[in-house]
Amino acid sequence: MFHAPLVIAADGNSARMALSLNIRRREDRPLGVAVRQYYRSPRTHDNYLESHLELWEGKPGASRLLPGYGWIFGVGDGTSNVGLGMLNTTSAFQNTDYKDLLRRWLNGLPPEWGYTEENATGPVRGGALPMAFNRAPHYRDGLLLVGDAGGVVNPFNGEGIAYAMESGRLAAEVTVQALARSQGPSRERALQAYPNVLRQRYGGYYTLGRVFVELIGNPTVMRTVTRYGLPRPTLMRFTLKLLANLTDPRGGDALDRLINAMSRLAPAT
Ligand SMILES: Cc1cc2nc3c(=O)[nH]c(=O)nc-3n(C[C@H](O)[C@H](O)[C@H](O)COP(=O)(O)OP(=O)(O)OC[C@H]3O[C@@H](n4cnc5c(N)ncnc54)[C@H](O)[C@@H]3O)c2cc1C
Structure with a gap:
């Protein structure tokens, strides 16, 4: 058992410390989800972040434009960090398969950028984005x-x-x-x-x-x-x-x- 006069909780979105005092998530505040993957890519030395505002729920142009964006930035070590984030302000939020959304978005990008499964250096990772004082x-x-x-x-x-x-x-x-x-x-x-x-x-x-x-x-x-x-x-x-x-x-x-x-x-x- 440890005792301290004060505790600063920096335990991320899991918020175990806050939950232990029953400080819960506020439902009236936005929440996002983000997923990303690293790929070996000729764009590794890009010195800017590229944002793509068109994430479609189904086929591009034929369905709903989602509230979020995709990003690409060069890491400089031979890879790019490529991912997307989306907000919970749409009904699609709960039902979206984010890995699939990422794959569908990447399928529409120029193949010479290299964002294909065989160039991935690790699995897709993701997490929640707790926004605007949501606890x-x-x-x-x-x-x-x-x-x-x-x-x-x-x-x-x-x-x-x-x-x-x-x-x-x-x-x-x-x-x-x-x-x-x-x-x-x-x-x-x-x-x-x-x-x-x-x-x-x-x-x-x-x-x-x-x-x-x-x-x-x-x-x-x-x-x-x-x-x-x-x-x-x-x-x-x-x-x-x-x-x-x-x-x-x-x-x-x-x-x-x-x-x-x-x-x-x-x-x-
Ligand atoms: C896919 C993705 C991409 C993102 N991209 C960006 C970006 O480009 N730019 C940006 O600004 N933000 C980005 N974010 C958001 C950013 O990662 C977080 O807002 C930021 O990391 C929060 O920092 P933190 O220190 O509060 O929490 P965290 O970074 O989550 O750190 C909390 C730490 O506490 C540790 N921990 C938790 N519980 C315990 C425990 N019981 N005992 C010991 N250790 C514990 C965890 O292991 C973790 O290391 C992204 C998030 C995701 C999911």
Whole structure:
């Protein structure tokens, strides 16, 4: 048996520590699924990430466009990391065979890229993407949740690494403040600040992200934005900044200021 005055749970999406305190997943928050595989490929030295927005439920063009995207990035060691992620804002979510979806998408790519079974260097691996604070409260009874354990994946793009690291830093800062106080109400108040710090940092932006995932869960919206939005450079610059969370917080250009203002105005819940 181990005892500690505070525990920082960084145990990922399994969230065993949180579950032991009965802190459950919030059903009103989005969840994603991602699968990926490595392939030997001539594209291993690509120095950019390529995104494919067209993932079809059935045959391309003949069925529903799914809310998600495929990615390809060069690893530089002879392989590419190729995968896809999808949101639970569509009825297809529960019934999708993700390995099959990956294979069908890859079958439609140029064969010279090498994303075929014989070039795979390992099995398909996958996991859940817990988004937009989908587990809360982030502090209770001496336990702080960081990263996937606290569901801090960005709902716009499914990225969770930077957010896991940053929530870890925020939790560490709060912990240092708290442990400087003597045990009791004063320390407890310091620890209670952690969920507020997280909300201030991401709350408004994640609220916008939740609206976004609801919208793209509608196949008509998804089709319209990919067909009419993609060819418009200014709209795409705006979309890239918003989806990748790449705005300059100190001002930047008009697009940065617009997105920062939207994030500030959106309720941080
Ligand atoms: C296929 C896929 C692709 C992804 N691609 C990207 C991407 O390109 N960019 C990006 O930003 N994010 C990506 N993500 C999301 C990202 O991987 C996660 O958000 C991120 O790893 C979360 O970090 P974490 O430290 O909170 O949890 P994890 O990385 O899951 O780490 C938790 C660790 O705790 C360990 N653990 C759990 N329980 C116990 C226990 N009881 N005892 C001991 N150890 C335990 C686990 O073994 C694990 O090592 C992807 C996710 C998937 C599934």
